Structure formats: structure tokens, C-alpha cells
Amino acid sequence: MAKGRVFFDQELCKGCGLCVLVCPVQCLALNRKEINSKGYNPAYCKEPEKCIGCANCGVMCPDSVITVERF
């Protein structure tokens, strides 16, 4: 059962992958099937049911593209 939810502003994402690296439950990934208008593969929540709403991804994101909600 998910305890949190993350939103990405995918147009501003540069696909650096730091959020994927620091997620303690590995629920994030880079979307290799999509390319945003900057030309990067944006990050997305691959397994939303795993999210615990810890906000580590948001803290690590250099481009402030992440919003985190906790239930």
C-alpha cells in the first residue's frame, strides 16, 4: 500500500537519474520510451504502490521538478 505519491514536471527533467539513485524503495526509473522537449528521458514513478513519501527524491533533485505528497 502506497504511503506517498510523487509528481514529476517531466518537461523540466534532465534525466540525470539522481532521484532514481536515492529512492530507498526503488520505485523510480527513467522512462526510456519517452523523450521530453529538452531531449532527455524523464524520470517517472514506475511502481507507485511502493512509494513511502520520504521525499528523498525531491531533496536530491537538482532541478526542483518533484512534488511529494504523503498520505
Add this chain to the structure above:
Amino acid sequence: MPIVFQKTKGLTDVPTHYCPGCTHGIIHRLVGEVLEELEVLDRTIGVAPVGCSVLAYKYFNCDMHEASHGRAPAVATGIKRVRPENIVFTYQGDGDLASIGTAEIVHAAHRSEGITTIFVNNAIYGMTGGQMAPTSLVGQRTTTSPYGRDPKLVGYPIRIAEMLATIPGASYVERVAVNSPANIRKAKQAIKRAFQTQIDGKGFAIVEVLSTCPTNWGIDPPKALDWLAENMIPYYPLGKFRDPQEEVE
């Protein structure tokens, strides 16, 4: 549902020009969050440097001023002396502060100007294409030291935080890193203390932030965080060198 994390009001909506994975963006956000939390955004004046963060004036949601290379502390001194009611900070890289601007920062600290300096140390010149900086590590390969930095030829990397901590006028000196969520949270506390030092009128405050440069280090962003932890932190130890609240001497 309560939002536990979102973009700070301390930053504008302009997308940054930094490379993917560059931790400048994190440090920008920390400064923005601290200014927002201290409720001083409307009376803060920042001074942007020359280097990768030269366009910082577009990103911070407060009044900003641009300075010539290395001269941000001198410009900030002028602003603070004319407008002492404002919160004045400089945001400088290592090519700016530790190289061409060393005289300015040392004397600003000596005079204990009431400004706050955010010093971003990524051990390389980023904007100009990865040349060796005064802070580049021994053996580090850069475009101007292709065989690695040779201390016999160019000396050892300069430790700015330790150097400034020897100056009585430097009231708050701390070194932090932004290579993990835990360290980022500590970095935010340090930046907050540095601005609080200024608000309390206790003189010059500087926070040295160890940062990454994936592009010019030639590694991907996750590896750059490891490189920082394995190579930079041993030479540039993290910690507080001076704090007016604690008087750690």
C-alpha cells in the same frame, strides 16, 4: 493529502542552464528554501559571480546583482554598507572565490563584513571547459593537467574553509557536501545558520559546499556523487570550523 515537498518560492520558474546532475541546482534550492523559511526573501540582495553560476540572478527570486570575476564580496560589501537593513549574500564558485577572488574574500572576512557567502567547490573550472582550479585534487586529470595535478609544479589544493577559519573576523565557517539526502539536509542547516549569523549582526559567514561536475569530471551523475565522497571529502573534511553560537575553538 499534505504536500511534504515542493519547489521553493525562493527560486523563479526559469529552467536552469546547468548540466544534468549538476548539484548547483540543489544548492540554489537550499538557499531559496532558507531565505523563504527565514522570511527575508523580500529584503534580500544576492550577488552572482562569474562561472557556471553566472546566470544565478535569473534563478533566485530576490533582488540580484552581477559582479565581475571574483569581486562579489567587494560588491556585496558596498551593498551591505549602504543598505544595512538588507540581507546580502554572494554565491561563488571555486574558480571565482578561490582563484581570482581570493583577495576579496580574505579581506571581506578580515573586515567581518556582515555578508553571507555560499562557496561552491567542485574542484574544477566548469564553465570554461574543465581546466584545473586551485581546488583541483592532487592527481586529478583536467584539460590543463592531462597527466594529473602535479603538486611540485602547481602546489597543493587550497582549503578555503580552514584558511578563513584562522581569521578572527570570519564568524561562521562550515564545510558541507551535497552528495546524499542526509548531507543535503545538513547543508541546509549550515546555510540557515550562516544567514542567521548575518541577521543577528554577528559578522561574516561562509559555507563551503562540496559539489559535483559530472560533465567535466567525465563521469555520469551517480558516479560523480561517489567520486565526491571518495576523493573530495577525505581532503576537504566536512564540519564546522567557527560558529558564534558555540565558539568551537
